[in-house]
Amino acid sequence: MVEGMNFKKRAVFLILLITLLEIRLTMALSSTGDTKLSLTPEHTYPLVKENFIVNATVTNVTDLSAWQVKLTFNPFIINCIEVTIPDDNVFAGHETTGLSCKIDNNLGLLTAFNGLWELNGVNGSGNLCQIKFNTSCPGFSFLAFTDDTYLQNSEMSNIPFEASSGTVQVVDENFQLYIFAVVQNQTSHNVTIYTSSNITEFDFNQVSRKISFVAANWLNSTSFCTVGIPKALLNGTFAILANDTALWYTMSSDPVYQFLHFILGFENSDIQVITTIVGDLNGDRKVDMRDISIAARAFGTIPEDQRWDPRADVHRDRKVDMKDITIIAKNFGGLWLN
Ligand SMILES: [Ca+2]
Numbered sequence: 311m312v313e314g315m316n317f318k319k320r321a322v323f324l325i326l327l328i329t330l331l332e333i334r335l336t337m338a339l340s341s342t343g344d345t346k347l348s349l350t351p352e353h354t355y356p357l358v359k360e361n362f363i364v365n366a367t368v369t370n371v372t373d374l375s376a377w378q379v380k381l382t383f384n385p386f387i388i389n390c391i392e393v394t395i396p397d398d399n400v401f402a403g404h405e406t407t408g409l410s411c412k413i414d415n416n417l418g419l420l421t422a423f424n425g426l427w428e429l430n431g432v433n434g435s436g437n438l439c440q441i442k443f444n445t446s447c448p449g450f451s452f453l454a455f456t457d458d459t460y461l462q463n464s465e466m467s468n469i470p471f472e473a474s475s476g477t478v479q480v481v482d483e484n485f486q487l488y489i490f491a492v493v494q495n496q497t498s499h500n501v502t503i504y505t506s507s508n509i510t511e512f513d514f515n516q517v518s519r520k521i522s523f524v525a526a527n528w529l530n531s532t533s534f535c536t537v538g539i540p541k542a543l544l545n546g547t548f549a550i551l552a553n554d555t556a557l558w559y560t561m562s563s564d565p566v567y568q569f570l571h572f573i574l575g576f577e578n579s580d581i582q583v584i585t586t587i588v589g590d591l592n593g594d595r596k597v598d599m600r601d602i603s604i605a606a607r608a609f610g611t612i613p614e615d616q617r618w619d620p621r622a623d624v625h626r627d628r629k630v631d632m633k634d635i636t637i638i639a640k641n642f643g644g645l646w647l648n
């Protein structure tokens with residue numbers, strides 16, 4: 311009731327704030343040095359009901375005195391069992407506070423912290439912590455560092471770093487890899503679909519830049535789908551429509567392919583993967599009030615909230631806030647042109 315009343319106000323208020331925030335966002339983009347935070351292995355392909363380990367590692371750091379790793383994962387697919395600090399970690403040989411750790415397998419979030427008791431930080435590269443997961447069902451999970459992840463120096467200032475996320479593809483014998491060869495400008499490309507659905511009627515339309523197929527699932531079942539699209543074939547912002555409704559998806563890529571990962575319900579049979587413009591949340595290839603409405607309705611939410619709509623999380627940091635609204639507003643009025 312209150313939500314309905316505030317809805318219009320919220321949309322107007324958000325638009326008004328945009329100009330101000332654009333300035334702040336630009337300032338917040340700090341430069342990064344050569345320090346990197348990554349996960350090894352970057353890509354993992356465990357089986358269902360299998361344990362696997364991922365290491366959070368830092369490379370080329372100077373005066374590291376404390377760190378916090380905050381990592382999100384897809385709790386429907388994997389659960390975190392434990393976080394440990396290996397003997398050969400980056401603080402090895404120094405006295406530390408010890409590991410503080412919080413695991414939330416409902417949210418898909420883990421937080422781990424360790425710091426030095428000593429006055430000076432350490433230099434170089436090394437392991438921060440080791441994270442053990444268990445897989446529950448086939449599908450895909452990102453392992454992504456959130457904004458609250460930090461590296462701190464002995465002056466208690468944040469060390470700029472570049473973070474790269476990892477991926478987990480839990481595989482199952484019921485999954486099948488479909489490969490469809492399509493031709494664009496006399497060049498052949500392979501589009502791949504890795505899924506437990508049965509795929510038929512695959513088509514690529516070069517003019518409307520659209521991939522379409524029919525996915526059949528068992529009654530009342532859901533399936534997972536990964537569509538691999540060669541970047542040379544289609545590139546940019548994608549929207550996935552299932553029976554004309556935009557689906558939420560996550561993305562990963564390698565040098566050749568862009569991978570789109572999504573869940574299909576029993577009712578989602580006519581699938582279209584289209585290129586669109588940034589900020590188009592409902593997949594109609596234009597950014598207008600419909601998209602602002604979707605974002606405004608979900609404004610201020612995180613995944614466990616009732617109003618949460620992952621399509622509105624354009625910035626992909628698991629919250630719908632001004633960053634997302636700014637991106638949509640910047641593209642407001644935009645039209646996809648072939
Ligand atoms: Ca739209």
Ligand SMILES: [Ca+2]
Nearest residue numbers: 623625627629
């Ligand atoms: Ca966001």
